[in-house]
């Protein structure tokens with residue numbers, strides 16, 4: 001597994017904004033989307049290309065285009081906030097959905113929804129979810145996709161904890177992980193420290 005912390009001044013600046021307790025829903029959502037968009041540039045850096053023959057207004061020419069379909073899979077709910085930012089960069093990407101929530105006592109992920117495009121097994125799959133805490137949700141989502149035949153899976157999050165990175169490293173060493181920040185630890189309730197609180201609630205104004 002490779003772990004990439006995407007290091008860019010605008011990502012750091014926007015991340016600070018969403019970490020602040022006073023940032024309200026509209027700004028929070030907009031900045032999550034923008035950070036995901038900035039990350040998309042780096043995540044796509046090693047996407048394979050293929051030759052295609054095109055016709056310009058001048059002549060025929062061999063040029064490059066993406067070799068694989070791309071499927072973005074947000075983990076509901078918070079992953080939804082990252083989808084449009086990445087789609088702006090990859091407008092041909094399809095979108096699948098995984099519904100998981102953490103049991104607040106056991107912190108174990110509970111699955112409640114799954115819907116994927118038919119072509120997902122042969123696509124590059126980007127699992128998106130802002131928070132990698134214990135890693136239980138991300139690990140379960142990757143297992144669900146592997147059961148459907150997916151071979152090229154990458155995890156894209158905003159804030160991770162060392163515990164979550166370690167779990168993915170142990171359970172899914174073949175999956176590359178991209179984060180905007182790696183924080184210190186989890187607290188006794190399984191929240192990332194310093195983190196940004198409950199991302200789903202802050203994105204959608206619940207609580």
Ligand code: PRP
Nearest residue numbers: 077078101102132133134135136137200
């Ligand atoms: C949050 C977050 C991740 C999960 C991370 O979702 O969006 O999916 O927790 O925690 P983990 O790494 O310990 O599994 P939550 O379960 O709160 O669901 P929600 O988005 O519906 O609020």
Ligand code: URA
Nearest residue numbers: 133191192197198199
């Ligand atoms: N889920 C969140 O939304 N935030 C955390 O800090 C941990 C899990």
